[in-house]
Amino acid sequence: MATLIKDISLQEAIPTRIIFEKHIEFIKEYGQKDNSYEYGMTDYLRVSGMYWGLTALELVNSLPPQFEFVEYIKKCQDPSSGGISACLKHDPHILHTLSAVQILCIYNYLDAIDVDGVVRYIKSLQQQDGSFMGDKWGEIDTRFSFCAVATLSLLNRMDAIDVNKAVDFVASCKNFDGGFGSRPLSESHAGLIYCCVGFLSITNRLDIVDRDTLAWWLCERQLPSGGLNGRPEKLPDVCYSWWVLSTLTILGRLHWIDQDSLKNFILACQDTETGGFADRPGDIADPFHTLFGLAAMSLLGHESIQKVNPTFCMPQHVIDRLQLKPQIFID
Amino acid sequence: MSDSSDENDSQYVLYRDRPEWKNVTPLKQDDADEPVVAIDYTEAFVDCFDYFRAILKNKEISERALELTQTAAHLNPANYTVWQYRRDILKGLDKDLNEELDYIETVILKQTKNYQVWHHRKVIVEWLKDPSKEKYLTEAVLTKDAKNYHAWQHRQWVIKTFKLFDGELDYVDCLITDDVRNNSAWNQRYFIINNTTGFTEEVLKREIDYTLLHIKIVTENESAWNYLRGLLLHAKEGLSKNKRVSDFCEELYASGNRSPFLLAVIVDMCCEVASDGAGDTRYTVERAKELCGELMTKYDKVRANYWQHMIETMDNVGKKGTEDEGSSVN
Numbered sequence: 001m002a003t004l005i006k007d008i009s010l011q012e013a014i015p016t017r018i019i020f021e022k023h024i025e026f027i028k029e030y031g032q033k034d035n036s037y038e039y040g041m042t043d044y045l046r047v048s049g050m051y052w053g054l055t056a057l058e059l060v061n062s063l064p065p066q067f068e069f070v071e072y073i074k075k076c077q078d079p080s081s082g083g084i085s086a087c088l089k090h091d092p093h094i095l096h097t098l099s100a101v102q103i104l105c106i107y108n109y110l111d112a113i114d115v116d117g118v119v120r121y122i123k124s125l126q127q128q129d130g131s132f133m134g135d136k137w138g139e140i141d142t143r144f145s146f147c148a149v150a151t152l153s154l155l156n157r158m159d160a161i162d163v164n165k166a167v168d169f170v171a172s173c174k175n176f177d178g179g180f181g182s183r184p185l186s187e188s189h190a191g192l193i194y195c196c197v198g199f200l201s202i203t204n205r206l207d208i209v210d211r212d213t214l215a216w217w218l219c220e221r222q223l224p225s226g227g228l229n230g231r232p233e234k235l236p237d238v239c240y241s242w243w244v245l246s247t248l249t250i251l252g253r254l255h256w257i258d259q260d261s262l263k264n265f266i267l268a269c270q271d272t273e274t275g276g277f278a279d280r281p282g283d284i285a286d287p288f289h290t291l292f293g294l295a296a297m298s299l300l301g302h303e304s305i306q307k308v309n310p311t312f313c314m315p316q317h318v319i320d321r322l323q324l325k326p327q328i329f330i331d
Numbered sequence: 332m333s334d335s336s337d338e339n340d341s342q343y344v345l346y347r348d349r350p351e352w353k354n355v356t357p358l359k360q361d362d363a364d365e366p367v368v369a370i371d372y373t374e375a376f377v378d379c380f381d382y383f384r385a386i387l388k389n390k391e392i393s394e395r396a397l398e399l400t401q402t403a404a405h406l407n408p409a410n411y412t413v414w415q416y417r418r419d420i421l422k423g424l425d426k427d428l429n430e431e432l433d434y435i436e437t438v439i440l441k442q443t444k445n446y447q448v449w450h451h452r453k454v455i456v457e458w459l460k461d462p463s464k465e466k467y468l469t470e471a472v473l474t475k476d477a478k479n480y481h482a483w484q485h486r487q488w489v490i491k492t493f494k495l496f497d498g499e500l501d502y503v504d505c506l507i508t509d510d511v512r513n514n515s516a517w518n519q520r521y522f523i524i525n526n527t528t529g530f531t532e533e534v535l536k537r538e539i540d541y542t543l544l545h546i547k548i549v550t551e552n553e554s555a556w557n558y559l560r561g562l563l564l565h566a567k568e569g570l571s572k573n574k575r576v577s578d579f580c581e582e583l584y585a586s587g588n589r590s591p592f593l594l595a596v597i598v599d600m601c602c603e604v605a606s607d608g609a610g611d612t613r614y615t616v617e618r619a620k621e622l623c624g625e626l627m628t629k630y631d632k633v634r635a636n637y638w639q640h641m642i643e644t645m646d647n648v649g650k651k652g653t654e655d656e657g658s659s660v661n
């Protein structure tokens with residue numbers, strides 16, 4: 001009755017600790033590489049990239065001074081729509097608008113942008129059925145529902161949109177397995193589950209979640225290697241450590257998974273030479289997986305990493321300063 | 332795609348060396364006060380995007396601008412501004428959108444996990460109101476990667492928007508026959524039924540039979556078990572009172588099968604009977620606790636804490652009804 005499980009096997013020599021100094025160096029250097037071909041290739045995700053890097057640095061108490069970042073974001077705001085773009089001269093997008101607001105909240109510097117403009121932009125993206133477009137071109141996805149309410153909540157302007165309709169749309173994306181997908185009846189996917197549960201946490205509507213059905217589905221994402229995948233029969237990936245763990249934390253079920261083997265998997269994804277975390281051991285490290293590796297370790301209680309808020313993926317002290325209390329389940 | 336869009340091709344001519352671009356002044360990336368030092372892109376990339384920025388600034392709508400966006404998209408397909416601008420040009424020039432479909436198909440087949448290219452496809456199909464090539468395209472992608480989320484999303488959108496449900500159940504059946512663990516295919520099955528017949532008693536019976544048949548082939552298959560649970564959500568009698576299902580499970584168990592998914596369903600059946608206060612006598616709290624114990628120590632050790640939780644739930648079942656009554660949100 002041998003069964004084939006899609007998984008990876010971990011290398012023999014797994015680092016026994018988080019190599020903080022290397023990760024800090026890795027992120028600080030990432031945006032400043034001489035090989036700026038990469039810089040050009042990634043301009044379409046620059047502001048989100050800044051959010052990944054800066055949040056990771058803040059979690060390990062190494063946040064650089066704000067000046068250049070805030071100035072840059074300021075210039076990425078489109079005066080007419082109010083939205084914020086990935087980089088200079090690009091069109092605004094809701095993903096980067098949220099990232100920009102998150103960065104400014106971390107620096108406590110929301111005054112740097114036209115907040116009313118951002119609110120106007122988010123409001124303009126809401127559709128009749130309550131869903132949100134990512135930009136003026138009309139792609140619809142529950143990721144954008146999360147971005148919308150996360151942004152407005154950080155700005156304390158939730159009243160700008162029709163929250164009930166927004167909730168109805170997200171609720172309509174709940175599947176028979178307890179998970180959520182990108183649109184109604186789209187397959188459950190851990191990243192989108194995080195977006196939808198995070199959305200419901202922000203809108204105080206966790207009553208919509210089938211708590212234990214979903215938590216069990218999320219626990220099923222853990223593989224013998226200790227890593228978590230995002231859907232059945234997919235390979236484990238560090239970013240899913242974050243999406244699955246943060247959701248389990250919101251559901252009050254973090255203790256259901258095997259934390260020791262997961263920690264081991266995350267440690268194995270560190271690149272001991274370059275610094276940074278990769279999606280899987282041996283792959284190329286990047287700031288995205290570095291943030292989610294560190295944030296996951298924070299949820300797992302690592303004492304040298306700042307506490308991270310599971311709903312916003314931001315340092316808890318920032319969420320406390322903003323006096324936000326996204327809903328979570330407690331027993 | 333034309334060879335002009337391949338930067339490695341020896342025939343590639345930089346835009347600054349092309350006569351038709353002489354009257355445009357390329358626009359360098361304005362990085363003066365960005366937190367970044369020396370810029371040294373590969374030459375083709377820099378050259379192309381310098382001209383791209385220039386036409387974007389002047390809002391140039393022309394054949395050469397259209398061709399330029401093709402190169403830019405080739406060099407950096409995830410750059411959404413390139414695609415947005417390309418659509419502006421397509422509209423402005425009133426281009427033949429069927430040609431665009433052919434072009435974007437070649438890009439999608441190389442860039443199957445890129446949000447921008449799929450979205451571009453969707454917009455063009457919407458403009459054309461012609462979904463006739465979409466099933467074929469998504470099948471081509473799914474043949475190589477049967478769980479590609481973008482392809483499934485596009486396929487669902489096309490099927491639902493243009494009412495193309497005919498034949499889809501057969502397609503899904505092929506995929507499941509090919510890989511019984513394909514969760515995307517099981518999900519698509521649910522999508523089709525939900526959008527067509529609905530889960531009538533007759534359909535439920537057919538689907539339960541279908542699912543049990545496939546569970547028998549591979550018993551450790553999360554997707555099929557989850558689908559079965561999904562079906563039974565529509566059956567008024569719940570898990571334990573469906574004789575077909577409970578007899579199937581008992582037979583499988585008696586044959587020595589210890590798939591964690593089988594045991595989990597039996598545990599839930601026990602839970603259901605216990606909270607109903609009466610029902611099938613095969614399903615008792617004691618049996619559930621014993622199974623949970625075996626799952627914890629033998630068959631599903633990774634999720635030991637979950638099974639521990641289930642044991643505690645069973646202990647409380649008689650006392651305070653369902654497990655969720657003890658919890659609250661904060």
Ligand SMILES: [Zn+2]
Nearest residue numbers: 237238239279
């Ligand atoms: Zn990843």
